[in-house]
Structures are given as structure tokens and as C-alpha cells.
Amino acid sequence: MKRHTxxxxxILQAVITVFGVITITFGLIRLMPGGPMDFLMAxxxxxxxxxxxxxxxxxxxxxLSVNPxxxxxxxxxxxxxxxxxxxxxxxxxxxxxxxxxxxxALPWTILYSSLALFLSFFIGVTVGALMAYHESSKFDYGSxxxxxxxxxxxxxxxxxxxxxxxxxxxxxxxxxxRMYRGTEPGFNLEFWQGVAHHVTLPVLSAVLTAWGGTxxxxxxxxxxxLGKDYIRVAQLRGLADRxxxxxxxxxxxxxxxxxxxxxxxxxxxxxxxxxEEVFRYNGIGYYLFQGVSRRDTPLMxxxxxxxxxxxxxxxxxxxxxxHYIDPRAQSETKEAYGSSPLKKLRIKLRKLRKRDxxxxxxxxxxxxxxxxxxxxxxxxxxxxxxxxxxRWQQRFQESVLVPLKIAFTDWRTSVGLLIIAGFxxxxxxxxxxVEPTSMYDGEQYIRPFQTMEHPLGTDSNGQDLLxxxxxxxxxxxxxxxxxxIFTTVIxxxxxxxxxxxxxxxxxxxxxxxxIAMTIPGLPLVMVLxxxxxxxNPYLVGILLTINAWAGLARTIRSEVLSLREESYVEASRxxxxxxPNIINKDIVPNLMPYILINFVGAGRxxxxxxxxxxxxxxxxxxxxNWGIMLNQAYEGGALVSISLFYWLLIPMVVISLxxxxxxxxxxxxxRVFNVRIRTRHTAxxxxxxxxxxxxxxxxxxL
Numbered sequence: 170m171k172r173h174t175x176x177x178x179x180i181l182q183a184v185i186t187v188f189g190v191i192t193i194t195f196g197l198i199r200l201m202p203g204g205p206m207d208f209l210m211a212x213x214x215x216x217x218x219x220x221x222x223x224x225x226x227x228x229x230x231x232x233l234s235v236n237p238x239x240x241x242x243x244x245x246x247x248x249x250x251x252x253x254x255x256x257x258x259x260x261x262x263x264x265x266x267x268x269x270x271x272x273x274a275l276p277w278t279i280l281y282s283s284l285a286l287f288l289s290f291f292i293g294v295t296v297g298a299l300m301a302y303h304e305s306s307k308f309d310y311g312s313x314x315x316x317x318x319x320x321x322x323x324x325x326x327x328x329x330x331x332x333x334x335x336x337x338x339x340x341x342x343x344x345x346x347r348m349y350r351g352t353e354p355g356f357n358l359e360f361w362q363g364v365a366h367h368v369t370l371p372v373l374s375a376v377l378t379a380w381g382g383t384x385x386x387x388x389x390x391x392x393x394x395l396g397k398d399y400i401r402v403a404q405l406r407g408l409a410d411r412x413x414x415x416x417x418x419x420x421x422x423x424x425x426x427x428x429x430x431x432x433x434x435x436x437x438x439x440x441x442x443x444x445e446e447v448f449r450y451n452g453i454g455y456y457l458f459q460g461v462s463r464r465d466t467p468l469m470x471x472x473x474x475x476x477x478x479x480x481x482x483x484x485x486x487x488x489x490x491x492h493y494i495d496p497r498a499q500s501e502t503k504e505a506y507g508s509s510p511l512k513k514l515r516i517k518l519r520k521l522r523k524r525d526x527x528x529x530x531x532x533x534x535x536x537x538x539x540x541x542x543x544x545x546x547x548x549x550x551x552x553x554x555x556x557x558x559x560r561w562q563q564r565f566q567e568s569v570l571v572p573l574k575i576a577f578t579d580w581r582t583s584v585g586l587l588i589i590a591g592f593x594x595x596x597x598x599x600x601x602x603v604e605p606t607s608m609y610d611g612e613q614y615i616r617p618f619q620t621m622e623h624p625l626g627t628d629s630n631g632q633d634l635l636x637x638x639x640x641x642x643x644x645x646x647x648x649x650x651x652x653x654i655f656t657t658v659i660x661x662x663x664x665x666x667x668x669x670x671x672x673x674x675x676x677x678x679x680x681x682x683x684i685a686m687t688i689p690g691l692p693l694v695m696v697l698x699x700x701x702x703x704x705n706p707y708l709v710g711i712l713l714t715i716n717a718w719a720g721l722a723r724t725i726r727s728e729v730l731s732l733r734e735e736s737y738v739e740a741s742r743x744x745x746x747x748x749p750n751i752i753n754k755d756i757v758p759n760l761m762p763y764i765l766i767n768f769v770g771a772g773r774x775x776x777x778x779x780x781x782x783x784x785x786x787x788x789x790x791x792x793x794n795w796g797i798m799l800n801q802a803y804e805g806g807a808l809v810s811i812s813l814f815y816w817l818l819i820p821m822v823v824i825s826l827x828x829x830x831x832x833x834x835x836x837x838x839x840r841v842f843n844v845r846i847r848t849r850h851t852a853x854x855x856x857x858x859x860x861x862x863x864x865x866x867x868x869x870x871l
Contacts, residue, residue, distance in 0.1 A: 176489060182683060183485045189684040190477045194470050195248050197696060232259050232467050257474065258467030262459070267471035270456055275475070277347055278445070278452035281368045282437040285375035292376065293383025294423055300384065301391030301422075312384065317836075320381030321829040323777045325443045325784070326821045328374035329799075332447060333808050333817065335370065342370050345449030371448050375437060383426060390422035397421075438476050442691055443781045453479075454692075461695050461787060469699075473692045481687050581833045588830025596642035606636035617815050626815055629805045634798070634819050641793040644706045645776065645827075651710030652717070652775035657768045660721035665752050665760065667722075668729025679726070686719035691778060695787055704791035713778040714771060721767050725760060732756055769835040773828055780824055795820040 210229050220228070239247070251257075257267040296316070300309045336344040348354070349363035394400065395418060403413050441454030449455070457472030459465065608630040615627040617634075625634040663682060667675040694713055703709050732738060733756070741751045757764075782788045783796025790797055798820040807813040 179485060179489055182680065183481050185680060186481050186684045186687045187478055190474060190481075190688060191249060191252055192245075193688075194474055195245055197470065197700060232261060252474070257471035260460075260468045261465045262463050263465075263468070267467050270468065271453060271471055271475050274452050274456050277450065278438065278441055278454065280364070281371050281375075281450070281452070282441065284368065285372045285379070285437055288372065289376045289379035290383055290426070293380040294387050294426065296380065297384040297387025298391055298418075298422070300388040301395065304392060309388075313388075316381035316384045317832060318381075318829060319377055320379075320385070321773075321832050322378055322825045323780065323828070324374050324378040324440055325447055325781055326825060327378050328371070328444055328447045329803070329808065329817060330821065331370050331374055333811075333814060337809050338811050343367050347451055367450070371444055371450055374444060374447075375440075386426055387422060390426070391418055394418050394422045438479050438689060440691060441476075442695065443785065446785060457692060457695070458785065461699050462785075464699065469696060473696050476689050476692050477687065480689055484687060581836050585830045585833030585835075588826060589834060592642060592827055592830070593646075595639050596646050599639040600643060603636050603639050605640050606633040608632060614813065616812075617819075625819055628798075628801060628816055634816070637793060637798055638795070638819060638823055641795050641798065644792045644794055645779070647706040648710035648713065648779050649772040649775045651707040652714040653710075653768050653771040655711045656714045656718045656721060656771040656774075657764055659718040660725055660767075661757065661760070661764055663718070664722040664725025665729050665756050668726035669733050669752055669756060670748065675726075679723075682719045682722050685716040686723065688716055690714075690716055691781065694778060694782065695785075698782060698787050702789055704789050706792055709779060709788060710775055713775050713782075717771060717774055721771070724767075725763070728760055728763060729756055732759055766835050769831050773831045773835075776824060776828055776831075780820075795824055799824075 210225055214222075214225055255268050257271070259265070260267050260270055263270060296312055300312050303309050332344060335341045343366060347364065347367050348360060349366075352360045352363050354360055400413065400418065438453070441452055442458050443454070444450070445452045445455035446458045453472055453476055456468060457476065460467075460469030460472055611623060611627050611631045611633060613627060613629055613631045615623045617626045618624060619626065623633050623635070625638065627633055628637075663678055667678045667682075690713075693716060697712060697715065701708075701712070703712055735755075738751060738755050741755055746754075779788070779794065780796035780799065783790070783794045784799045784803070786800055788796075799817065802808075802813070802816040802820070805813070805816065807816040
């Protein structure tokens with residue numbers, strides 16, 4: 170019965186999520202000033218000059234399934250009814266029903282995304298298991314470095330490089346389309362050969378950038394499982410190594426990756442907008458981009474809605490099937506604090522403590538004239554000050570010296586921070602040393618290192634590429650910091666509050682969080698970007714992380730559910746500390762390592778998203794950006810001509826290098842905040858030998 174209840178809750182949550190997405194879609198159409206409805210009516214007024222305003226409104230209603238003259242609640246109900254009936258409006262540019270266009274494109278997106286998911290998961294799990302088996306070997310070290318590098322490169326950067334090399338330069342693969350021209354779809358060899366030929370490069374682009382993260386996660390899980398007691402018991406029983414590897418190590422190590430596999434459907438399908446546009450592969454993402462770029466609002470909203478529903482289905486399948494894969498999985502049921510016998514116990518203890526304090530004051534009062542209590546067991550002032558100095562010295566050592574000691578004994582932290590420091594210098598000192606460039610400042614198409622005046626060459630407008638790269642860096646950092654701060658602050662507030670308070674507040678906020686987490690980020694940002702048209706880099710950074718906080722809030726909540734059961738938190742509750750006080754002093758400090766690591770990860774997400782949207786031309790070209798450089802090189806023919814490939818290569822290298830620096834720094838911080846390593850380093854500073862201190866350093870442990 171309990172299992173059926175869980176299933177019903179998951180399905181209800183999926184329905185609520187889809188309902189929320191449809192509501193957001195309606196809001197974009199009707200509520201936002203200067204939004205899709207206003208744009209469509211203005212467009213129709215220009216193209217249909219012989220029509221009256223009433224006729225234009227009727228035509229807009231036919232396209233969008235929304236009557237702009239109706240009251241908002243009536244229009245909303247009508248829009249919901251039309252969506253439930255499969256009416257997503259009529260495409261303006263294609264002059265076809267949106268549902269027909271998307272139904273035709275959906276199988277093609279499912280084809281390459283499912284292939285990419287399966288291959289990246291299989292390769293990542295296999296390589297990760299081998300890395301764990303050969304821990305600390307050259308294979309482990311080399312595979313970890315390769316995993317980090319490939320996982321740090323945006324999938325669209327890989328896609329552009331593969332398209333240029335194997336599509337245009339070598340001509341081994343087609344540069345666009347889904348099948349050979351003139352072939353008839355069906356169960357015939359020529360058709361499926363064409364499909365395989367066209368889908369190879371998009372699949373490779375996704376697989377080559379996704380397997381590394383799975384491999385690193387699988388390696389960590391497998392190493393953790395190898396240390397479990399049941400593995401030792403299996404070995405003592407004399408079970409074969411093959412059986413232990415498959416049934417005990419492999420199965421248990423792969424379990425945590427299963428949900429991530431299903432949730433990654435959102436990443437693949439959401440990223441299809443960029444990938445399908447690069448390869449001119451006519452799937453859901455391709456038509457969504459066409460709707461956004463051409464302001465074809467019905468097509469844009471329909472594609473966004475369909476992608477979201479696909480993600481919801483993937484997560485729902487993960488929720489409903491995980492119980493069968495891992496029978497230990499149980500739903501989390503936590504009571505809210507503030508009611509029940511615990512509250513009565515706290516009230517009673519407060520009264521007892523107050524009475525004891527009053528009795529203690531009366532007993533300690535020895536001078537009746539002044540009423541000043543004398544404490545016979547008070548410590549001398551000098552001893553208190555000495556104790557306070559020692560406490561601050563210990564805190565400085567634990568908070569500053571030990572983290573620095575751990576950080577700079579790990580090559581990842583050193584390399585990552587060195588890369589980040591280089592970009593910081595480039596964005597601060599570099600903009601003073603290198604003058605900004607403007608159009609037609611110099612000769613066109615100068616190759617790198619051809620002249621010292623333009624060490625990285627020039628583009629089609631004669632602009633110096635080194636100056637463009639350097640002066641794009643401050644804008645990038647503004648977006649990164651704004652987006653990362655927005656993500657971590659919102660996620661920390663929501664995650665800590667819901668995890669600690671629990672009850673109905675937790676259920677309501679987590680439902681909202683799940684809705685935000687389910688909506689694919691990139692398509693949502695695209696829809697908002699064409700409506701808002703942001704130019705301020707701080708606003709762009711926040712917009713790029715509009716729903717990125719949700720996943721982090723979920724994981725923070727899980728951490729808080731464990732932390733709130735700790736003895737020191739329980740003691741603070743019994744002593745009558747307020748909820749904000751407990752969260753600020755007992756919960757958040759213990760979460761700061763995880764929050765800082767995810768702060769870096771959120772910044773990396775801003776890089777990927779901003780460059781992708783500037784590359785596609787969706788965000789206004791109001792600021793210098795590496796994505797704009799990529800767009801101009803792509804549109805300027807650098808993809809076709811090998812002599813101009815340097816124009817594409819420079820922004821691709823810069824983007825990938827900063828991403829590598831951030832991910833290395835994040836992994837180094839993960840080691841810094843490891844409690845076991847911090848404890849042993851602290852002990853080492855108090856007299857532990859160098860040999861003992863060095864022994865805690867992991868071997869290539871990512």
C-alpha cells in the first residue's frame with residue numbers, strides 16, 4: 170500500500186510540474202509587457218496592413234490559441250483546454266500546426282539523445298570501474314586527467330570542432346540534415362545508412378563531453394564500495410573475483426548513477442537547441458531555435474513545452490523504477506520541528522533552567538548592599554584573555570592555515586587556482602595594458618604570430634583578437650559572479666529552511682523546487698531572453714541561472730536532514746535557540762564547503778550558457794563576449810575555410826581553459842573540506858610527523 174502511495178505522489182507531482190510549465194507558457198504569452206502577444210500583433214500589423222485591428226486580434230488568437238481581449242482567467246482556461254486537446258497553435262513561418270511540426274521532429278531528437286545517453290553512460294561506467302580497479306596506477310592518473318579535460322569542454326565546442334574537421338575539411342560526414350536526399354523513409358538499408366551517417370557527429374559531440382563526469386563518479390563510488398564490510402565477507406567466503414566485481418561492486422557502485430542518468434535527459438534534450446542548430450539537424454531543439462530566432466511564438470512555446478514534458482517523463486521513470494533497482498530506497502518522512510512532545514520537553518527544560526538560574530543568583534549574592542553577585546569559582550582575567558587568544562589562534566589555524574596546507578599539496582587546486590588567477594589578471598590588469606579594438610583598426614585576416622602587433626591575429630573586420638579576448642573577460646566575470654551568487658544564495662535559503670523546518674512548508678517549497686528543477690534551463694532562458702532582451706551582464710548572469718538553484722536546493726536539503734539530527738543542533742533546540750539562529754550558527758557553517766564547491770560549479774554553468782546563447786545570437790550583442798567572437802567566426806566562414814580556423818579556435822580554447830580551471834579548483838576544494846583530511850592535517854600541525862601528514866594525500870583522487 171505504501172508503494173502505491175509513493176507512486177501516486179510521484180505521478181501527481183509530475184502532473185503538477187507540467188501544469189506549472191503550461192502556466193508559465195501562458196504567462197509569457199499574456200502577462201509579460203512587450204511579450205509574444207504584443208510582438209505578434211505588431212508583426213501582423215506590419216505584414217497585414219489591409220486588415221483591421223479586430224481582424225489582426227482574431228488572427229493572433231488563431232495563431233496563439235489566446236484571445237487578447239478576454240479576461241485573464243477566461244483566457245487561461247481556454248488556453249489550458251486547447252493545450253489539453255493537443256492544440257499548440259499555428260506556426261507563423263511554417264504555416265502549419267505546431268503539433269504536426271513537433272510530432273515529426275520528436276523521433277529524431279529521441280534517436281540521437283538516447284544513443285548519446287546510452288554510449289556516454291556505458292563508456293563512463295566501464296572506464297570508471299577500471300580506474301577504481303587500477304587505483305593509483307598510470308591508467309588511473311591518465312584517465313582521470315582525460316575525464317576532467319573532456320568534461321570541462323562545452324558540448325557545442327566539441328561539435329563545432331568535429332563539424333569543421335570531419336565535415337568541411339575532410340568531408341567524411343555530412344554537415345547538415347537527417348538523411349540522404351531522395352531516400353524514402355522506411356525499413357530499407359539506404360535510409361538507415363543515411364540516418365547513421367548524419368547522426369554520428371551529433372552523438373559523438375555529446376558522448377565525448379559527457380562520459381568523463383560519469384567515469385569520475387563511478388570511480389569514486391566503486392572505491393567507496395570496495396571498502397565495505399560485505400566485500401571483505403564475500404572475499405573471505407571465497408567467491409570468484411568476477412562475481413564480486415559484477416554482483417557486489419559494480420551493482421552497488423552504479424546505483425547512485427541511475428537517477429543521474431534519467432535526469433541527464435534534461436541536459437541532452439535541453440542542449441539539443443544548440444547542438445541541432447550547429448549540425449542543422451531538424452529535431453525539437455532545431456525548431457525551438459527557429460521559433461525563438463524568428464519570433465515564431467507558437468512554435469517557440471510549443472517546443473519549450475514538449476521538451477519540458479520529455480524531461481518530466483524521464484525523471485518520473487527514474488522515480489518509479491529506482492525502488493525496483495535498489496530495494497533499500499525509501500521515501501523520506503521527516504516531522505516538522507515545533508510541535509509534538511519535543512516542544513513540550515523544550516518548554517519544560519526552559520522553565521527548569523530559568524528556576525535554576527534564579528536560585529543560583531540568590532545563592533551567589535553575598536553583598537546585600539550593592540546587590541552584586543560574587544562568583545567564588547571565577548577565573549582570573551589574565552587566564553580568560555589567554556584562553557581567548559588561544560581559541561582564536563586555533564580557529565585561525567583550522568580555518569586558514571590547514572586549508573591552505575591541504576590545497577597546495579594537491580596539484581588540481583594549484584593548477585585550477587593558477588588558471589583562474591591568470592584570467593583574473595587578464596580581466597583587470599590586462600584591460601589596462603591592452604587597448605580596446607574597434608572595427609577596421611587593422612588589416613583583415615592576419616594569422617596568429619604573423620606580426621607582433623597582432624599576436625593572435627585579426628578577424629574579418631580587422632579587430633585584434635587578443636584585445637577582443639581580454640576585454641571580454643570582465644563581462645564574463647560579472648555574469649559568472651552574478652549567476653553563481655544568485656544560485657547559491659537562493660538554494661541555501663530554500664534548502665536549509667525546508668530541510669530544517671520540515672512539515673507542510675517543506676512539501677510546498679519542494680514542490681516548487683521540483684517544478685523549477687524539471688524545466689530545462691537553456692530553453693527557458695531562451696524564451697525569457699527574447700522577451701526581456703537583457704543587456705546588463707549582471708542581469709544576464711541571473712537570467713542564465715533562473716532555475717539552476719533548484720537542484721542545489723534539493724541536495725542542500727538532503728544534507729540538512731542529516732545535520733539537524735546532530736547532538737549539537739539538538740542541544741541548541743533544547744536550550745531554546747530560535748530557528749534562524751540555529752540555521753545561521755549550526756547548520757550553514759557546516760554546509761559552507763559544499764556551498765562553495767557548488768558556487769564554482771554554478772559559475773561554470775554560466776560560462777556554458779552565456780557563450781551558447783551569444784553564439785546563437787539570442788542575447789543582444791551589447792557587450793563583448795567570447796560567445797560573440799564564436800558567433801562572428803562561425804558566420805564569417807571560419808568553419809568552412811581551414812585557413813580561418815584560428816578565428817574559431819581562440820574563443821574555444823579560452824572557454825575550455827577557464828572551465829578546466831574552475832572544475833579543477835572545485836575538485837581541489839572538495840579535498841580541502843574533507844573532514845578526515847582536515848583532522849589529520851590539524852593533528853599533523855600539532856606534532857604529527859611529515860610521513861603521517863603526507864600519507865593522507867590521495868593518489869590522483871578526483
